[in-house]
Amino acid sequence: MAMRHLITGQGNCAPDGASSSNPFGNLANAIFGQSSKAQSIKELPGSAVNVPTTSELGTAAPLSTIPGSENEFKQDQLPLARGADFIRGGPSHDWVESFRPPGLPEFAVPDAQLKEFEQIFNSTGPTFGPPVMDGPPQRVLSGVLRSFLASGQAGVPFQPVPVPALGLSESDKQCIRDRSCIMARHILADQPEEYIQAQVNTLLHSLDIDSNYRMKGPMHGPYPEMEEYWNQSQSAMRSGPMHNAADKWITEFGKQNNNPEEWAHSFEQQYGSNGWASEFEQHQSQMAMTGGMNMANLAAMEQSRMLAQTLASNNDPKFQNSKFFQFVSKMSRGELIIEDNQVKQGSASQSSGWADEFQTQYNANANSWADQFVHEEMSQGADKWASEFSTEYNQGGLNENWIDEFSKMRVDDEWAEEFSGGTFGESSADPWVDEFQNQLSASKQNSGASRGVYVFSDMNPYVGHPNPMQEGQELFRKGLLSEAVLALEAEVLKNPDNAEGWRLLGVTHAENDDDQQAIAAMMRAQEADPTNLEVLLALGVSHTNELEQGEALRYLHRWLQNHPKYGGIAPPQPTDSPYGPDVIRLFNEAAQMSPEDADVHIVLGVLYNLSREYDKAIAAFKTALQLKPQDYSLWNKLGATQANSIQSADAILAYQQALDLKPNYVRAWANMGISYANQGLYEDSIRYYVRAVAMNPKADNAWQYLRISLSNASRADMIAACDSRNLDVLQKEFPL
C-alpha cells in the first residue's frame, strides 16, 4: 500500500496548471490523478470490481514473463490500445518489477498489489477512448528506459544511445529526471554514489535533459515524513563511511610503510657521509685543545705556586699581607692568569681564605717541590740547597711562626713595608695587577722605540710659529726649558737640517735632566754638522752620564781631531775604540799648548770622570772655572764629580753656585736631591726631588729617586701620590 501511494505521489511532481506541449504527458498526469479518485470510488462497492479483475489476470501473467515480446504483440493486435500499452509497459511497471529479485518466486502480496495496479490502468484506459498517439516518441522513450533498467539489473554500465529530439517540455524533463534519480538509487543501491550519478547523467544526456537543472522548489508529496525516512535509510545503507575509513587506513599504511626509508634519508641528510666519524673527530679535537690550554695554565700555576712557597718562607706578617704576595698567591691558585700580556681572572677563581688554602698547598707540596728541585738539578749544590730549604721549614711551623710574628707586629722589614703600602692588613692584590700590567706595557713600548731616535712631543702649540728658532732661544735664555723644548722642536720640524736648532734642543734636554733625548737630538745635530765641537762635547758628556764609556771616548777623541788648533796632535787615522789613557795624554799635551783654553780643561775633567780619577777631574774643572766663572753648567759638572767621589757636602755648595746662576737648572736640582740622599738625609732629598719634577714632570730619573727616598724616609703615605705623579699633593707636603 505504501508503495502504491509513493508511486502515485510521484505523479504529482509537475506543478498544477503547468502547460505542456506534449498531450500524452498531460494525459498521463491526468490519468494518474483520476486513477487515485477511481480507486477511492471502487473500494466502496466490492462485487462490481471483482468481475473485471478476473479477465485482466490472464493478461498480466505473460506480461510479467516476457515484457518485451508482450508489448510488441499487443501493439500489433490492438492499435487503438497503444496508450494503455504504453502506460502498462512504461517505467512505472518495470520499476515495480525491480523490487522483486530475479530468480525468486513471486509472493502473494506483490501479486495482489500487481493485479490491483493493472486493474487500475486497464479500467482507466477505455475511459479515455481511442486517443490518437504518436508512436515513434513513445516507442523510443520506452526503449531507452527499458535499456536503462536492463543495464541496471545486469550490472552493466548504461551506454549512451543517440536519441532523436522527442520534444519533451521542461516539466516532462523534470519529471523524468526526478523519477530516474529515484529509480536508479533503488536499482543501484549497492553501488557508490558516484556510480549512480554517472549512470543517471548518461541517461539524461541521451534524452537531452540537463542534469544540472535545479528544481523550482522542494519536492512535494502526500507523505513528507516517509520521504525523510527513506533518505535516512539510504544514508544508513550507504557504505561511504566505511569506504572513507578504508581509504584513510590505506593511506596511513602507505605512509607508515615509507617510514624506514624516510628515516634513513633524514639521518643521512642530518649527519652526511661519515657524519658520526666527523663528529667524533671534532670532539677529540676539542678535548685536545682544552687539554693543551689546561696544560699551559697548569704549568703557569705550578711556577707561581713554587714562587709563592718560596716567598712564604718569610715569616714577617707585613710581607704575608703584602699585595705582592697575595698577587703571586692568586696566580699560583689559578685565580689570575697572564695571557697575551694581560692579567685575567682565572676560571678557578675562589673566594675562600687564601691563608688556609695556601697552608694546605704548602704542606702538601713542600716535600714534592724539594724533591722536584733535586731531581731537576741533580747536583751537590742542589742537594745542599734543598737541605737548607728543609732546615728552614723544619725550624718552625710556618703557621705558628706566622701567628707569632703577626702578634708581635714587627715593622723593621723595609721590603715588606714597601710592598704592603704601609697599610697593615691591606689584603687587596688589585693594585699589584695594575702595576704588573703597566710594567708589561712599558716594557713593550721600550722594545718598540729603538734607542737614539728622537721622540717629538704631542700637540705642540709652537708648530706653525713664524720664527720658532728665535722663540726657542728666548725661552731658553729665560730658563723656561720645557717651553723652549717645544719651540725648538717646531724649528727642527720646519727645518730638519738646522744643526744649531738640534744642538740647542739637545742642550735644553740635558739641562732638563733627560739624557736620552739629549743624545738623540745631538746625534741629529752631528749628522747635520759633523765637525761641530760643541755637539761632540755634549755627546761625550751625555754618554758619560749614561755610563757608556766607549761611546764617550769616541766622541771626545773626535773633538780633539776636529779642533783647528789641536787637530795636529791626534793621529791622522780614525780609531773606533780609542784607549782612555792615550786620549788623556793627548789632551794633557793640548792643555800645555794652551793653558788659557777652558774647553780643553773641561774635556779633561770629563775624561777623568770616565777613568774615575775624580781628584784630577776636580782639579781640571776648577781650573776651567777660574777661566769661566759664570758657566753654570761647569759648576754643575764640578759638583757632580765631587758627589761621585763621595764628597757630597762639597757638591752641594757647587750645585748652589750653579742654581744661583740659573734657577731653573733642573739637573742641578735633581743632583742636589741625590747628594742629600747619598748622605742618608732622605727627608731633605725629597724636597729637592719634588722641585725638580715640578719644573720638568718628564724627568723620569727624579721620579724614581723620589720614590726611593719616600720609602727610606718612612713616608709610605706619599708613595701613591708619587706613583700617580700628583704634584699638587707633593708640593704642599714638601715645600722648599
Added chain:
Amino acid sequence: MEGSNLKSAALLEQLRVHLASGAGKELVEKIGFVYQLNISPKKLAFDEEVFVVDLKKGVVSKGPYEGKPDATFSFTDDDFLAISSGKLNPQMAFIMGKLKIKGSISAAQKFTPDIFPKPSKL
C-alpha cells in the same frame, strides 16, 4: 772595577768608594749580608762577570766569593742598572724572568735600590 767594560762596573766602583768612606756604615748595620752578582753584557747567563758586595765587611770586589754567599743574583747589565736606579722593581724583574735568585730568601728580600748610591749627572 778595573778592566771591565760593563756600565754596572762604574756603579759598583762608586759603591766601593761609598762604603770605604764610612758613608755606607748604615748599610752594613742594616743589611749585613753577602751578595754575589753575576752580570752579563746582553744575554742572561752569557759572558758573565762576577762581583761580590760584602755588606758584612763593607767591601766590594771582583771575582767569585770564597765561601757561600747569602744570595746570588743574575742580571744583564742594563737590568742591573734599572734595578739599582729604581726604574725596575726587583719582584717584577723576577716574575718577568729578568732576574734569577739563588740562596737565602730573607737575604734576597733585603736587596733593594737603597744599597746603591745614585750617580750624579755632569
